Amino acid sequence: MTVSSAPGKVYLFGEHAVVYGEPAVPCAIERRATVTVEARDDDHVRVEASDLSLDGFTVEYAGTTDGRPDVDVPASLVEAAMGYVDAAVEQAREAVGRPDAGFDITVESSIPLGAGLGSSAAVTVAGIDAATRELGHELSARELADRAYRAEAAVQDGQASRADTFCSAVGGAVRVEGDDCRAIETPNLPFVVGFDGGAGDTGELVAGVRALKKEYDFAADTVSTIGDLVRTGERLLDPENGSADDRLTELGRLMNFNHGLLESLGVSSRSLDSMVWAAREAGAHGAKLTGAGGGGCIVALDPTPETLTALQFTPGCEEAFRAELATDGVRRLE
Numbered sequence: 001m002t003v004s005s006a007p008g009k010v011y012l013f014g015e016h017a018v019v020y021g022e023p024a025v026p027c028a029i030e031r032r033a034t035v036t037v038e039a040r041d042d043d044h045v046r047v048e049a050s051d052l053s054l055d056g057f058t059v060e061y062a063g064t065t066d067g068r069p070d071v072d073v074p075a076s077l078v079e080a081a082m083g084y085v086d087a088a089v090e091q092a093r094e095a096v097g098r099p100d101a102g103f104d105i106t107v108e109s110s111i112p113l114g115a116g117l118g119s120s121a122a123v124t125v126a127g128i129d130a131a132t133r134e135l136g137h138e139l140s141a142r143e144l145a146d147r148a149y150r151a152e153a154a155v156q157d158g159q160a161s162r163a164d165t166f167c168s169a170v171g172g173a174v175r176v177e178g179d180d181c182r183a184i185e186t187p188n189l190p191f192v193v194g195f196d197g198g199a200g201d202t203g204e205l206v207a208g209v210r211a212l213k214k215e216y217d218f219a220a221d222t223v224s225t226i227g228d229l230v231r232t233g234e235r236l237l238d239p240e241n242g243s244a245d246d247r248l249t250e251l252g253r254l255m256n257f258n259h260g261l262l263e264s265l266g267v268s269s270r271s272l273d274s275m276v277w278a279a280r281e282a283g284a285h286g287a288k289l290t291g292a293g294g295g296g297c298i299v300a301l302d303p304t305p306e307t308l309t310a311l312q313f314t315p316g317c318e319e320a321f322r323a324e325l326a327t328d329g330v331r332r333l334e
């Protein structure tokens with residue numbers, strides 16, 4: 001039996017635009033997905049994912065791609081739900097050169113699904129790591145990130161960046177621009193997360209931005225403006241560039257700006273906007289949606305308890321918590 005965990009993330013800046021080669025800065029947070037894998041002596045894959053929104057189910061199916069789970073929910077729903085675990089199994093089989101390897105897999109996660117905190121990347125990273133180790137093969141963090149990226153891209157019809165998966169694999173704060181992925185130093189960032197209890201579908205939201213960008217040149221300009229904003233914002237992470245307070249204030253202003261640009265690209269929602277405004281009115285330095293949007297989470301920057309308290313009383317906010325930076329990426333537990 002092999003167990004790995006991997007963290008979720010929030011975006012300080014740059015989601016969506018990162019899909020088109022602009023830079024982004026995601027930061028891993030201490031909310032994790034844990035995947036337990038046990039090799040089988042046949043080629044079947046059995047997945048137990050009790051946190052899934054389909055009220056929790058267990059499926060067992062043959063290891064070939066035409067094998068179908070034997071459950072009484074529509075196949076399309078199961079495929080949508082199990083896509084990332086499936087893609088992780090494929091990547092692990094390929095990495096080890098064992099296309100017929102079978103596994104019993106259990107997924108447990110404290111990252112809400114589809115809420116912008118990178119649950120898909122965390123499940124994919126932890127899944128590939130545990131499945132490859134179970135077959136006696138240790139991937140480097142970079143190889144793991146690369147395999148997880150390929151798995152996410154496969155599920156999201158090729159529309160994914162390396163940001164979420166690299167961040168989850170290596171932990172900490174990272175900077176991703178196209179294929180260039182690196183760990184970076186940041187000051188202490190007092191993140192507060194608000195969650196509306198909802199979700200958005202990353203693949204669909206990314207496709208929506210792509211369509212808008214194709215239709216209007218000014219939407220394409222909005223995407224490159226997000227890139228400019230990230231290049232300005234990352235300078236504020238360097239202690240050489242001003243006092244800690246001044247830099248936090250300006251980072252917050254840029255987060256507000258980033259949220260406005262994401263909103264104009266159509267990926268915000270009424271409840272995300274209302275949590276963003278609650279945070280701003282509580283005195284946060286800034287607030288924005290995080291991840292793909294459509295519903296799910298916002299992230300605010302506030303060292304005081306005010307934003308957390310305000311979010312707890314904001315209609316439409318189901319949960320609010322302070323998010324600590326996760327300095328570890330994938331963790332090898334057993």
Ligand SMILES: Nc1ncnc2c1ncn2[C@@H]1O[C@H](COP(=O)(O)OP(=O)(O)OP(=O)(O)O)[C@@H](O)[C@H]1O
Nearest residue numbers: 049051081109114115116117118119120202291292
């Ligand atoms: N606990 C889990 N068990 C099994 N699959 C999971 C689990 N958590 C997430 N997933 C997979 O990830 C999908 C959600 O991924 P999606 O990319 O839409 O959202 P996200 O990663 O949470 O948010 P974002 O990409 O915006 O950061 C789920 O539909 C499911 O396939």
Ligand SMILES: C[C@@](O)(CCO)CC(=O)[O-]
Nearest residue numbers: 015016160161163291292
């Ligand atoms: C929306 C997006 O930029 C982030 C989702 O967390 C998609 C991606 O980078 O793959």
Ligand SMILES: [Mg+2]
Nearest residue numbers: 118120121202
């Ligand atoms: Mg995702």
